[in-house]
Each structure stands twice: as structure tokens, then as C-alpha cells.
Amino acid sequence: MVSESPDMKITAETPIRAPSSIPVDDAVLPFEVSALDLRGRLTRLGPALDDILTKHDYPTPVGKLLGEAIVLATLLGSALKFEGRFILQAQTDGPVSFLIVDFKSPDRLRAYARYDARRLKDGQSSGALLGKGHLAMTIDQGADMSRYQGMVALDGSGLEAAAHEYFLRSEQIPTRVRLAVGEEWRGGDGGKHRWRAGGMLLQFLPKAPERARQADLHPGDAPEGTAPHLLPEDDAWVEGRSLIATVADIELIDPSLSSERLVYRLFHERGVRVFRGLDVVAECSCSRPNVEAMLKSFSQDDRDHMIENGMISVTCEFCSSTYRFAPGEVENAAAQGEDDA
Numbered sequence: 001m002v003s004e005s006p007d008m009k010i011t012a013e014t015p016i017r018a019p020s021s022i023p024v025d026d027a028v029l030p031f032e033v034s035a036l037d038l039r040g041r042l043t044r045l046g047p048a049l050d051d052i053l054t055k056h057d058y059p060t061p062v063g064k065l066l067g068e069a070i071v072l073a074t075l076l077g078s079a080l081k082f083e084g085r086f087i088l089q090a091q092t093d094g095p096v097s098f099l100i101v102d103f104k105s106p107d108r109l110r111a112y113a114r115y116d117a118r119r120l121k122d123g124q125s126s127g128a129l130l131g132k133g134h135l136a137m138t139i140d141q142g143a144d145m146s147r148y149q150g151m152v153a154l155d156g157s158g159l160e161a162a163a164h165e166y167f168l169r170s171e172q173i174p175t176r177v178r179l180a181v182g183e184e185w186r187g188g189d190g191g192k193h194r195w196r197a198g199g200m201l202l203q204f205l206p207k208a209p210e211r212a213r214q215a216d217l218h219p220g221d222a223p224e225g226t227a228p229h230l231l232p233e234d235d236a237w238v239e240g241r242s243l244i245a246t247v248a249d250i251e252l253i254d255p256s257l258s259s260e261r262l263v264y265r266l267f268h269e270r271g272v273r274v275f276r277g278l279d280v281v282a283e284c285s286c287s288r289p290n291v292e293a294m295l296k297s298f299s300q301d302d303r304d305h306m307i308e309n310g311m312i313s314v315t316c317e318f319c320s321s322t323y324r325f326a327p328g329e330v331e332n333a334a335a336q337g338e339d340d341a
């Protein structure tokens, strides 16, 4: 279990431990600014992200968008306190019509996107790539447990905005996220290309719930011309969301800036405490036995339609692994002998 480390507190009074200057990729760093009732997580992704995006050889804008979705899912999925999955899924009318990120607790990531290459244009924003549709976030706690799904509309303004809308409507927790994806070139123009990403999630969690009231974004059903019902936001949250708004994309993806330094740079005046980080890996959960079990659950007729050149082959959309079976290998359990190796 990952446990909190209270002795890592960084304050002016106890300058025992300076923030680590060693950057760590593929990791999530939880932190807390208790003076402002803020909790947050910062993630930096390097090889894990590069592995997922390179396997599919996505065009740059698609890679960037899927990278943002991966960062968002990592920030949210890494908060799961139980064995389960956090699944972020977008279905839209945009050039990237479908994307999915599957975060399996405690640390495994996989993702893919479907896109129409003919509709991709230079300089398209993530919002334009997604277009209109919806974003679903599912928490799956396993076979016997309930499944939770929250949905939010995508209206062309991208994943950060959709996440804010989600937390405002569904969770009613004042929340801000920042997502950034970049490409790193090593050895000049003809050199090796690598994907990097970073993101931060900040939430206002005061003990007194009335302090978490939020300004209503829409006047709702009020008659035309009515001023929106604006509630004053808590000063601590105004300060917190102003601070996270200053984080630049380059800071989030800078391979030489450690996560601890970045968090400290933002919140040191209020005192920030970091907790033990969590490493994440790009690893698909598909396997030959799983694919075999899936095929066995199909009807004989469906399987017969899958036979090509005498074999049934199934390609995992997440990791592009292909599994091949001879038709006799995957007969229904009832018709199956004990002789399969």
C-alpha cells in the first residue's frame, strides 16, 4: 500500500528536506496545501506515454489529444483506493470520433483512439479534433461491485474544460486541471522523436462544505436577461485556482524540472506537503487466455464468420497484439475435450 509520509512536510519552519531536484517520469506525485485546504496530484509521463502513442503511430494532433486524455485518466485513476478500473471514453462527431483510456489500479495504463485521417488539419486544437459529443468516466470496481458512470457533454472546448464541467456538475468539488503534451526531439531534426506529457489536478476540499460553493456558470432556466446567480467563491480556492492557472505547458513537460520542484515553485509560500509517489506503466491487460475465453463466449456461427485463411485472428485495439487460433482450438466449452495444451 502507498501510505502518506507526514515527515516529508515542506514548510518554512522545518527546512529539513528540500524538494527533490531529480525528475521522475511515469509517476504521480500527490500533494497537499493544508493552509488553503487544497489537495492535488501532479503527473509526468515519458516512456509510458511514448510507448502507447508510438505503437499506433498516430499523427501528431491525434497523439497530442490522446496524450491529454491519458494524462487526465492518470490523474483521476491514480486516486482509486481499491482494485478496479477508471475508464475515460469520448465519443464524438469530430475527426477523432472515439478515444478510450483504461487505467487499471494501481498503476497500469492503456489507450487508443479512432480517427478519420482525411478530416485532420494542421493546427487543429484538441477541442476541434473532438468536436461535439460526450465524455464518459466509468469507475469499475470489479465483478460484484457497482459500476459508476458520469457523463459530460463535449462542446468543442477540449478535455480540460470538460473535466471542469464534470466536477462542477457531477462531483460538485471545486477542481482545476492542467494538461500538456509535447514532443521531444533528440539529435536534431532527423533525430529520435519522443512523446512527453504532464498534468496537474487541484481540488478544494475544505472541512466545512459550504466553503466549497461555486459560482454557477449558467443562469439555468432564468428568463432571458437575468444576471447569472453568482456566489462569491472562497478566498482559499480563488488563490488555489489562480496559482494552478499560472502553470505553463512547458513546466508540465520539462524533462529537467522535477515534480517536487514544480509543486514547490507554485505553493511554497503556503507550505506544501508531498506524499509518496506512484509509478505508472504502459501495459495492456489482454492475453491469449482472455481472448480465447471471449471467443468461446461467441456462437459457433459467429466464430465461423471470423475464419480467414483457415485461422481466427483477433487484434487487440489497445496494444495491436494479434492472437491467432485454429478454429478447433476455440470450440464451445461443452463441445471441448480435455486435450488442449
Ligand SMILES: [Zn+2]
Residues within 6 Å of the ligand: 284, 285, 286, 316, 317, 318, 319, 320, 321
Ligand atoms: Zn492488448
